[in-house]
Amino acid sequence: MDVSVKRRLRLRPVTWSDKSLLEHWDSQPQVIAANPNERWNWQAELGHPTDWCRQYIAEHDGHPIGFVQIIDPAREESGFWGEAVPGLRAIDIWIGEPDQLGKGYGTTMMQLALAHCFAVAEVNAVLVDPLADNRRAHRFYERLGFHFLEQRRMGGDICWIYRLERHEWLG
Secondary structure, eight states, rough: OOOOHHHHHEEEEEOOGGHHHHHTTTSSSHHHHHHHHHHOOHHHHHHHHEEEEEEEEEEEEEEEEEEEEEEEETOTTOOOOOOOTTTTEEEEESSSGGGTTTSSSSHHHOOOHHHHTTTTTTTOOEOOBTTTTTHHHHHHHHHHEEEEEEEEEEEEEEEEEEEEEHHHHHH
């Protein structure tokens, strides 16, 4: 990846003014394909901030290109992750527009998200849950150092759970 891309991409906290953008991205084919059985309720998400969830807009040169969510699965209220132990984080990520795919933004977004996660001393591992049939996502996470743990039903989907340990990230 071009080093200048990495320098020009940043994560900023989501604000209420991002609602229409997030709803638009939620209708894009690559976002639907990554999460076909559930739609985000942005009215509720943005109107109910929590200390166990952080949401970011990825911007490249000031233009929004994607979304990142980092949660503490042990404290997440819906129980989506089941019985999660303290010291974990889980990341959701997507590129908003199809024409922004394949430019290295996802890699940089994940690196920035992982840096946020591991900046907290008590975080010892990060989880991701791509769909079981999303081979492209599996390769993406494996290139970043994630290791396959198990196949699991997550909500209405069959997912592959991947984990990245702190010591592997800091390597």
